[in-house]
Every structure is written in C-alpha cells, then in structure tokens.
Amino acid sequence: MRQQIEGSQAVARTVAACRPQVICAYPISPQTHIVETLSRLVQSGALTGCEYLNVDSEFAAMSAAIGASAAGARTYTATASQGLLYMVEAVYNASGLGLPIVMTVANRAIGAPINIWNDHSDAMSQRDSGWIQLYAEDNQHAADLHVQAYRLAEEVSLPVMVCMDGFILTHAVEEVEVPDAEQVDAFLPPYDPRQVLDPDEPVSIGAMVGPEAFLEVRYLAHLRQMQALATIPRIAADFAAVTGRHRDGLVSRYRMEDADLVVVALGSVLGTLKDTVDSLRDEGLPVGVLGITSFRPFPLAAVGEALAHTSRVLVLEKSLAVGIGGAVSSNVRTALAARPVPTTTVIAGLGGRPILRSSLDTVIRGTLAGEVPDLFFLDLKTDLVEREVARMRAARRSGPAAENILRDVAGVGDPHAVGRPR
Amino acid sequence: MNERVRFYQTGSFAVRNRLLPVVDASVQSDPGRSNAITSGHRACQGCGEALGARYALDAAMRAADGRVVAVNATGCLEVFSTPYPETSWQIPWLHSLFGNAPAVASGVAAALRVRGREDIRVVAQAGDGGTVDIGMGPLSGMFERNDDVLFICYDNEAYMNTGVQRSGATPPGARTMTTQAVGPHPGAPFGQGKDLPRIAMAHEIPYVATATVADLRDLEAKVTTAMALRGARYLHVLVPCPLGWGTPGHDTIRVARLATESGLFPVFEAHHGEITTVTPIRRRVPVTDYLRVQKRYAHLFGDPPATAEIARIQEQADRTIRRYGITEVTV
Ligand SMILES: Cc1ncc(C[n+]2csc(CCOP(=O)(O)OP(=O)(O)O)c2C)c(N)n1
Ligand code: SF4
Ligand SMILES: [Mg+2]
Numbered sequence: 001m002r003q004q005i006e007g008s009q010a011v012a013r014t015v016a017a018c019r020p021q022v023i024c025a026y027p028i029s030p031q032t033h034i035v036e037t038l039s040r041l042v043q044s045g046a047l048t049g050c051e052y053l054n055v056d057s058e059f060a061a062m063s064a065a066i067g068a069s070a071a072g073a074r075t076y077t078a079t080a081s082q083g084l085l086y087m088v089e090a091v092y093n094a095s096g097l098g099l100p101i102v103m104t105v106a107n108r109a110i111g112a113p114i115n116i117w118n119d120h121s122d123a124m125s126q127r128d129s130g131w132i133q134l135y136a137e138d139n140q141h142a143a144d145l146h147v148q149a150y151r152l153a154e155e156v157s158l159p160v161m162v163c164m165d166g167f168i169l170t171h172a173v174e175e176v177e178v179p180d181a182e183q184v185d186a187f188l189p190p191y192d193p194r195q196v197l198d199p200d201e202p203v204s205i206g207a208m209v210g211p212e213a214f215l216e217v218r219y220l221a222h223l224r225q226m227q228a229l230a231t232i233p234r235i236a237a238d239f240a241a242v243t244g245r246h247r248d249g250l251v252s253r254y255r256m257e258d259a260d261l262v263v264v265a266l267g268s269v270l271g272t273l274k275d276t277v278d279s280l281r282d283e284g285l286p287v288g289v290l291g292i293t294s295f296r297p298f299p300l301a302a303v304g305e306a307l308a309h310t311s312r313v314l315v316l317e318k319s320l321a322v323g324i325g326g327a328v329s330s331n332v333r334t335a336l337a338a339r340p341v342p343t344t345t346v347i348a349g350l351g352g353r354p355i356l357r358s359s360l361d362t363v364i365r366g367t368l369a370g371e372v373p374d375l376f377f378l379d380l381k382t383d384l385v386e387r388e389v390a391r392m393r394a395a396r397r398s399g400p401a402a403e404n405i406l407r408d409v410a411g412v413g414d415p416h417a418v419g420r421p422r
Numbered sequence: 423m424n425e426r427v428r429f430y431q432t433g434s435f436a437v438r439n440r441l442l443p444v445v446d447a448s449v450q451s452d453p454g455r456s457n458a459i460t461s462g463h464r465a466c467q468g469c470g471e472a473l474g475a476r477y478a479l480d481a482a483m484r485a486a487d488g489r490v491v492a493v494n495a496t497g498c499l500e501v502f503s504t505p506y507p508e509t510s511w512q513i514p515w516l517h518s519l520f521g522n523a524p525a526v527a528s529g530v531a532a533a534l535r536v537r538g539r540e541d542i543r544v545v546a547q548a549g550d551g552g553t554v555d556i557g558m559g560p561l562s563g564m565f566e567r568n569d570d571v572l573f574i575c576y577d578n579e580a581y582m583n584t585g586v587q588r589s590g591a592t593p594p595g596a597r598t599m600t601t602q603a604v605g606p607h608p609g610a611p612f613g614q615g616k617d618l619p620r621i622a623m624a625h626e627i628p629y630v631a632t633a634t635v636a637d638l639r640d641l642e643a644k645v646t647t648a649m650a651l652r653g654a655r656y657l658h659v660l661v662p663c664p665l666g667w668g669t670p671g672h673d674t675i676r677v678a679r680l681a682t683e684s685g686l687f688p689v690f691e692a693h694h695g696e697i698t699t700v701t702p703i704r705r706r707v708p709v710t711d712y713l714r715v716q717k718r719y720a721h722l723f724g725d726p727p728a729t730a731e732i733a734r735i736q737e738q739a740d741r742t743i744r745r746y747g748i749t750e751v752t753v
Pocket of ligand 3: 549550551576577578579580581582
C-alpha cells in the first residue's frame with residue numbers, strides 16, 4: 001500500500017515484514033525511530049515470533065545478534081555513528097563468522113566534535129569490515145533494500161549493512177509503498193542457516209586459525225563478496241518481479257548518454273544531483289550521474305563500464321579520508337585503471353552541511369571547465385579556517401579549534417581577549 | 423601419632439567411591455559422562471581451568487540431558503581447547519570475542535526461545551579478565567535482563583592467556599607481569615580489585631554461587647542446582663593456574679583448598695541476592711600457608727619478610743570469614 005510515511009517507520013515496517021526472530025536494539029539518533037517502532041510492533045503483538053532485546057550497548061547489540069544468528073534466528077539491529085564505532089570489534093566478528101545479520105546504519109557524522117547530523121563517515125569507516133554495504137537513495141529504496149538484504153545475506157552467508165542518510169531519509173515523510181508480508185514471503189524464503197549451534201550436530205564455531213590457513217579463510221571472505229556481485233543484480237530482478245519496482249542492484253545510471261562529465265555519488269544526495277543535472281542538460285551541458293548502491297562489494301566492472309566513455313569524473317563524497325581525501329574516489333579510480341581520466345574529489349555535506357543545488361551547479365560547471373582542484377571542499381568557509389590557522393600560528397595554546405570557530409561563527413570575538421582560563 | 427585414623431573413603435566424594443550411594447556419585451565417575459571437553463587439548467599440566475570447565479560442563483550436560491550450547495570468551499580455555507584444526511569440544515560451541523560472551527549468550531538464548539527450543543540450555547564461560555573487566559558491561563546487561571544463561575567465570579586471578587597480567591580479580595600483593603615484584607610496593611596494589619560474586623548478587627539474579635576445584639563434587643552440585651533454575655545464573659570458580667601462580671602442577675587442588683581454608687576465598691550460594699548456604703572450612707589455616715606455596719607471593723617472604731602486607735592479607739581473610747559467617751567444621 002502506498003502511503004505517506006516517515007522513512008524510519010517504512011524501514012521498521014519492512015523489517016517486520018521480513019519476520020526477524022531476534023532484534024537487538026540500542027538507541028542512537030538518527031536510528032531511534034526504527035527500533036522504537038519495531039519495539040512497539042513486538043510488544044503490541046503485531047509482530048509475533050520475535051524476541052526484542054534491549055541491550056546495554058551497541059557492542060552488546062552486535063554480540064547478541066551474533067549469538068542469535070549462530071543459533072539459527074533471523075536477526076536485525078540498527079545503529080549509527082558512535083554506535084557503529086562502539087560495536088566495531090563485533091562488526092568484524094560477525095562477517096568473519098559469516099553470519100547473515102542485517103543492520104541499518106542511519107548515516108551520521110563521527111565526533112569529535114560530536115555531531116548528530118548526516119554524513120557517511122560512520123559506514124565508510126567499516127568499508128573493509130567484510131560486510132556488504134548497500135546505500136539507499138530514497139525511502140522506497142531503503143525499504144526495498146532491507147528485503148533484498150535478508151535474501152542476499154542468507155544466500156551468501158554474509159552480513160549486510162543497509163545505509164540510509166540520517167534525518168534526510170530516516171526522518172523524511174514521503175510516499176513509500178511498504179512491502180507487505182505477502183510480497184516478502186513470495187520473495188524471501190525462511191532462514192536456512194549454513195551453520196547452527198545444535199546439540200544433535202555439535203560444531204565448534206569461531207575456533208582459532210593460525211598462519212596455516214588464515215589467508216585462505218580471508219580469501220574466501222573476499223570470494224563470497226565477489227560472488228555477491230552476481231547475486232545482487234539477480235536478487236534485484238527477482239524483487240522487481242514480485243513488487244514491480246526495479247532498480248539496478250549495483251549501480252544506477254542517470255542521463256549518462258554522451259556524458260563528458262559523470263558525477264559519482266552514494267545515497268540521498270543523488271536526488272539533488274539529478275535535479276542539478278537536469279537543468280544543466282537543459283542548457284546542453286553533457287553531464288550524467290552514476291549512483292553506487294553496492295559499495296561493498298565494489299562493482300569495479302560496472303563502474304568501469306559506466307564510465308567508459310566519459311572524459312571527466314567528479315566523485316561527490318560525504319566522508320573525508322583524512323590525510324588523503326576521498327575513500328570513494330580511490331575506489332572509482334581503481335575502476336578506471338584501464339582508462340584513467342581526470343577525477344575530482346569533492347567533499348561535501350559533512351556533519352549535516354546542506355548540499356545545495358546552487359553549489360553543485362557551480363562545482364560541476366567548474367569541473368567541466370577544468371578549474372576545480374583534484375580535492376575540493378564544497379562550500380568550505382575559508383575565512384573561518386584562515387582565522388583559526390592564524391590563531392594556531394600565533395599561539396601554541398590557541399584553544400580548541402571547534403570552539404574557536406564557533407565563536408567566530410557567533411561573532412563573539414577573540415577568546416584570548418577575554419582572558420582564557422589556563 | 424595421636425592423629426585420629428580416618429578411613430579414606432568415608433565421606434569422600436572421590437571419583438569412583440563405591441561406598442557412596444549412586445545418587446551422590448560424581449558426574450565424572452559416570453562412564454556415560456559427556457566428556458564435553460575431551461582429551462588432547464593443550465592446557466598446561468595441572469591447569470585448574472581445564473579441570474573446572476570439564477567438571478562444570480559435564481555436570482551441565484547431565485542436568486540438561488545432553489542439550490547444552492556453550493559460548494566462550496577469548497582466553498586460555500578457548501585457546502587451549504581449539505588449536506587449529508582440532509577441537510576438544512564435544513558440544514556445540516561458539517567463540518566470538520574476549521569481552522562479549524555474556525551478550526552472545528543472551529542472543530543464543532533469545533534465538534532458542536523464539537525457535538521453541540528452550541530444552542537447549544546456554545552456558546557461557548570466560549576467565550576472570552573476560553568476566554570482571556572487559557566483559558563486565560555485557561555481563562551486567564545479561565544479569566539485569568535475567569536472560570536464561572548460566573555464566574561461569576573461571577577465576578585464575580589474572581590474564582593468563584596473554585602471559586599473566588593483572589586483572590581486576592588479581593589479589594593484592596600478587597606478582598604478575600604488570601604488577602611485578604619490584605620497587606617499594608612489589609606486586610599488585612592493595613585496596614584495589616573487584617568482587618564479582620557480590621556485584622552479581624546486587625543484580626538479585628536467581629542464583630549466584632562460588633566454588634573451587636578443591637571440591638569438585640560441590641562444583642558439580644552447584645552446576646546442577648543452577649541448571650535446575652531459569653534466568654540469569656552466575657558461578658564463580660577459583661581455578662589455580664600453575665603457570666601464573668608459580669605452583670607445581672600437582673598442587674592445583676591443594677592450593678585451591680588452602681584458598682578456602684585460609685578464608686580468602688569464600689564458598690557460598692545466594693538465591694535472588696540472599697546468601698543461602700556458606701560452606702564451612704574444614705581446618706582453618708593462616709594465610710601464610712596459602713601464600714607461601716605460590717611463587718607469585720615469594721617477594722612477601724624475603725629477608726626481611728613483608729609483615730605489614732602479610733598482615734593486611736590476613737585481615738582480608740578475617741573480614742571475609744566474618745562477612746560470610748564462615749564456620750569451621752567440627753569433627
Ligand atoms: C579486545 C581484546 N583485548 C585484549 C585481548 C587479548 N587477550 C586475549 S585473552 C586475554 C586474557 C584472558 O584473561 P582471562 O579472561 O582472565 O582468561 P585466562 O586466559 O586467564 O583464562 C587477553 C588480554 C583480546 N583478545 N581482545
Ligand atoms: S596458563 Fe594457566 S590457565 Fe592457561 S592453560 Fe596454563 S595453567 Fe591453564
Ligand atoms: Mg584469568
């Protein structure tokens with residue numbers, strides 16, 4: 001049924017339709033509405049056959065998910081930002097054990113400075129964790145990806161992270177057709193675990209592996225992700241057959257025909273980008289958009305093929321790989337290894353900074369004209385940065401940069417002028 | 423010469439004591455025991471942890487009619503039982519991480535509940551480090567939710583698997599590699615450390631008990647009691663470590679017995695936060711009897727001996743005896 005619904009609600013109801021058996025939850029914005037809704041569904045009896053665990057931390061959430069999954073239950077959790085980082089050790093463990101847990105990451109910045117708003121730093125930090133990572137463009141996509149995530153996870157025996165932009169998607173009310181239980185049942189078979197803790201067939205799971213076989217075990221993890229590159233599009237096609245909603249599983253192309261410049265991005269910013277590109281196309285500028293849905297496994301071939309005829313690439317990134325620039329860009333450059341083209345990294349939207357159409361318009365025109373440096377920070381307030389750099393040069397104890405910059409923004413003036421306590 | 427002659431097997435629960443009624447015979451004496459941890463593992467000779475785990479799990483297996491799933495934290499027990507590509511575990515066994523065994527066990531229990539398989543029981547186990555330090559948060563969470571898990575801590579009073587470093591369960595004065603026998607205050611500092619059984623009791627969970635490998639029949643009985651209950655249960659077992667404590671492998675049982683007979687390690691049971699039984703001491707000994715046999719305390723007995731420190735340890739034993747009202751057996 002199509003309905004006006006908040007993104008978190010749509011995801012929670014979709015997850016419920018997937019009949020999870022154990023949900024482990026710990027609150028953190030902007031993910032809370034999802035687990036609150038699921039809690040209500042379980043407690044009210046609307047979602048039966050499901051245990052809802054209010055755990056003591058995200059580390060415990062992922063750990064309980066590991067236990068539940070290994071004991072044969074379809075398992076779900078959701079987190080964001082600091083919560084994702086708090087569970088990192090268990091995140092790697094879940095993929096190492098090959099447990100098909102599905103987790104929503106409501107993408108949010110990482111502190112310090114603490115910031116609850118959206119960017120991709122959290123999920124990007126886990127790009128090498130062995131989890132499959134799917135990025136949703138809008139709330140319909142987010143809902144649909146969760147159903148596909150369970151099918152994928154259970155088919156390839158790997159955990160899947162569904163990444164959706166915090167607030168921008170989680171808290172946005174838009175029209176979504178929430179997959180119902182009937183549709184999901186037609187698409188998603190019951191969970192048949194590859195390995196399970198069972199007294200009738202005792203196995204030791206998580207035993208130590210030394211140098212004799214560790215490389216091989218890791219190789220298999222990679223191999224399974226490579227196999228998923230073929231599985232993801234097949235599952236997307238199956239999903240389309242049941243729901244009538246088709247999207248390419250790995251990448252999405254928009255107005256790529258004869259594009260001289262292709263903008264590559266992940267997540268909800270694709271909507272703004274498409275609008276921007278529409279108006280640029282109206283002017284006759286040859287610009288297209290390539291969205292990456294599956295960031296892990298990274299679809300090297302699909303990206304390389306999509307960019308085969310373009311002469312310039314702009315990668316718009318919502319996370320900063322400090323000390324180098326962009327994580328997505330380096331992956332895109334690998335895809336372009338056979339035919340390198342100038343690739344510009346544009347860092348944008350960190351900590352919830354709005355990515356404006358006007359700014360995108362300017363940076364795309366600038367890139368077409370070859371005027372944008374290889375690494376560019378969109379809408380960076382250079383005056384604020386320069387003032388802080390000057391302060392740092394002037395005094396060793398110039399104070400916390402974040403505070404100083406905030407004072408500048410608020411126009412409070414130089415903190416040293418009022419006598420800073422030592 | 424005046425010592426009363428005692429028939430060895432009278433009142434003894436030694437394995438295969440044929441004078442005992444069958445119901446009192448130990449699980450280990452049963453040829454049909456499960457051998458949950460079978461032979462061939464790589465524990466040191468005389469390892470208290472290997473012994474304790476074997477007795478505890480076989481008792482749990484008997485109580486659950488063979489339907490037990492074990493969750494294990496990283497540590498000696500995990501490492502010595504699963505040297506690649508072998509495993510000692512005859513039961514379904516899951517190792518995830520060092521600090522998350524209680525939460526993993528909660529997840530296993532939830533899955534079994536939802537799958538209608540509550541006949542399968544969950545036992546989680548960790549060393550003292552995995553319990554009182556890094557696993558403390560998830561353990562407290564598992565307790566307060568009253569998840570249906572029996573959690574067993576094998577307390578050898580240090581991080582042994584990483585080469586004997588101090589944990590929150592390392593007793594004052596003990597030498598470890600991070601509290602070495604050097605400087606003006608050698609060994610682990612006084613006035614620090616954590617008493618996890620009491621912290622567990624504060625959660626008012628259905629069952630908290632302590633045991634040692636000196637009284638294996640008592641350990642089995644407590645596991646049996648715990649398995650008859652549902653909800654969060656905690657068993658804290660003192661397991662001497664010959665390597666870390668500096669004791670001969672053949673003295674593991676004796677050292678564990680001295681720990682209780684000196685009053686340093688109280689053996690008791692508590693239901694819902696209330697102490698219900700306290701095991702009397704057979705023959706009380708001064709703490710020096712216990713300390714002297716362990717190289718980790720050797721620096722206390724130098725020339726001159728560390729009388730003040732020894733006195734503080736004796737005070738601690740006296741306080742424990744008072745706190746639990748530990749009595750001496752009158753024969
Ligand atoms: C997060 C993390 N920190 C540290 C370690 C290293 N480590 C592995 S086992 C261990 C000591 C275990 O001590 P304890 O829990 O007391 O068990 P024991 O080996 O003494 O039986 C440590 C520190 C680890 N594996 N994971
Ligand atoms: S180091 Fe200690 S706990 Fe570890 S196997 Fe050896 S005796 Fe057992
Ligand atoms: Mg230990």
